[in-house]
Amino acid sequence: MxxxxxxxxxxxxxxxxxxxxxxxxxxxxxxxxxxxxxxxxxxxxxxxxxxxxxxxxxxxxxxxxxxxxxxxxxxxxxxxxxxxxxxxxxxxxxxxxxxxxxxESDGTPHQLDPRGILETVIARINGMGIYPVIAPELEFYLIDRKLNDGMGQYAPIPVTGEVQPTNQIYGIEAFDEFADVINDIHRTCIHAGVKADTAITEYGRGQYEINILHNKDALRAADEAALLRYHTRRVARRHGIDATFMGKPFADDTGSGFHLHVSLWDDQGNNLMAEQDGADPVSNPALRHAVGGLAQHLGDSFAVFSPNANAWRRIAPGHYAPVDKSWGVNNRTVNFRIPAGSKSARRIEHRAASADINPYLTTALILSAMVDGISNKITPPAMTEKNAYDAPNRAGLPATWAEANDMFAKSAFIKDWLGAEYAKVYVATKEYERLTFDQTITPLEWKWYR
Missing domain, CATH: 3.10.20.70 (Glutamine synthetase, N-terminal domain)
Incomplete structure (x- = not known):
């Protein structure tokens, strides 16, 4: 001290x-x-x-x-x-x-604080001889600080004052148009101890993604995700614009997600997700069972992965927001993606969550599902090798925000890993928010129905 x-x-x-x-x-x-x-x-x-x-x-x-x-x-x-x-x-x-x-008064993590919940989940997993390594990725839009008739607007390019006219995925010129902002975000994050790595332009106009380096300290990585969001908005406002991590800020553009890359290691330093030399990545039973756990518990976790009304608008086919039980190798249309690369870096990328989630809760549920899948040898669905949007596997998944809250409230998995008391508090909060939102009369109703 x-x-x-x-x-x-x-x-x-x-x-x-x-x-x-x-x-x-x-x-x-x-x-x-x-x-x-x-x-x-x-x-x-x-x-x-x-x-x-x-x-x-x-x-x-x-x-x-x-x-x-x-x-x-x-x-x-x-x-x-x-x-x-x-x-x-x-x-x-x-x-x-x-x-x-x-x-708590005795100095232990309080189980109503999401950070304390994640800390407890990690300790429980470590007690099983399993050690996670994670790397968060966050997508966001740069937006105008002013609303137009109550709706958000794309940020104007500083030099021209115009918005980007088209989507420029990985576009260098599109990056350069807001390079001062993005580079300032990166510098600020480094000063804050956030190990910000790659920054790219994403599919939407004025949409960007910043990756955080993989970390053996999963709790610290979640801290960095929370700090990245905080500082991104601070820096954007310093430049006279704003940033949003809303799941679906614009109806005609792609949504923003929180992607989490996860590998699990044993106490001997072996990557449990890695296959044998020369073998197919999906031949590893531990990896398949981890995917099985993610798929089985996806429905129960949706209330955290899509935590508000806007996040549910992100769930649309063809916009790189996979929200079903699909999985596959080197395939961005699936939810649980096994990225290409060497077996030493073998991992699962979880792609279901909206960018405006709580990073501690989301990380806790992803890790818990993977470990539960391995412990109980849960069989995954059939692997997807082509376009997962053509035949989405949404069996047993909620179709609405209300259904997601109900599944979360009734889930034995959620109560086991997050705690029954926190599950009650979370659902009460989100149901209050949902009902308040649903009872609000919108300008569109006056426009259409008067």
Missing amino acids: AQLLNILTKNFPHMETITAMFADSNGIMRGKLLPADTLPKLIKEGILLPASVFGTDATGESVAETGLVWDTGDRDYPFIPVADSFHTLDDEGRNIACLIQMM
Whole structure:
């Protein structure tokens, strides 16, 4: 504790403020702005916040049905800083930030905090002699800061003031048009300790993807995904535009996803996803069983992978948003993709989740499903070798947001890995949000039905 304080005061001698933040169940950053002289207390005791912050919907409304508000007196819990997450928010080091995590009074991770849930899941998996290595990828759009009749607009190209006229997947000129923004995002992420790697233009106009390097510390990788989203929006606004990780911001363009590359290793340093020398990648039983677990538990996990009304609009064939039980090798139309490459890098890419998910919950469910598949030798569906959109396998999957919440609430798998109490809180929050959304009268209804 004293060592951390010494390091921080040495690294940030001009510190004036500290932003202590966490990702709520929606993946939205919340927290407190603290004066620099509270740093010793923050490190030693943390700060107090109510558990009800994990029972808020996307609008910030505290949902009484979670039982975390009036039923408990809106009780406070300590939020402790994540030691390796301190970083500067400016070049001078006057304003710094850190992630915080809700803890029980005995110092154990609180199981209503998604970060604590993931930490517990990883510890459980490690106890089985399995060690995950993960690499998140996040897609997003650069958008205009102003809405047009309540709708989002593509960001104007800084030099011309016009929007990109066409989709330019992997386009270098399309990248160059917003290179100052993307490069600034990359630099900011590196300063924040986010191991941002490749950046590319995606299929949509003004859509980009940033990859995070693979990490043996899955909890830290999820931290970096949360920080990447936070800093992407901060940097975009600094450039006079904005960024959105909405699953489907534009009806006529592709949606944005959170893709997670996962391999599982044993305590001898062997990649459990790798096949024998010279063998077909799908010949490995462990890999097939991991896919089987992902497929079997996909329906129960949909409430997290598509967590809001807009995310459900992303689920459309032909837009690189596979959301069925398909899997295959080197095939981007499938949901569970086995990328091409050497066997030492053999892994599964999970492609179902919207970009606006909570990265801790999503990672926890993906890892849990893979390990459950291996432990129970779950057989995967037939492998897809051509276009998975031609014959999607959606048997047993929810067709609506309401169905997804219901499956999540009833799932023994969810209660086992995320905890029964958190499952109750999450569903109560999302059902409140869904019903509120459904009861809202839209301008389109007045336009069509008056």
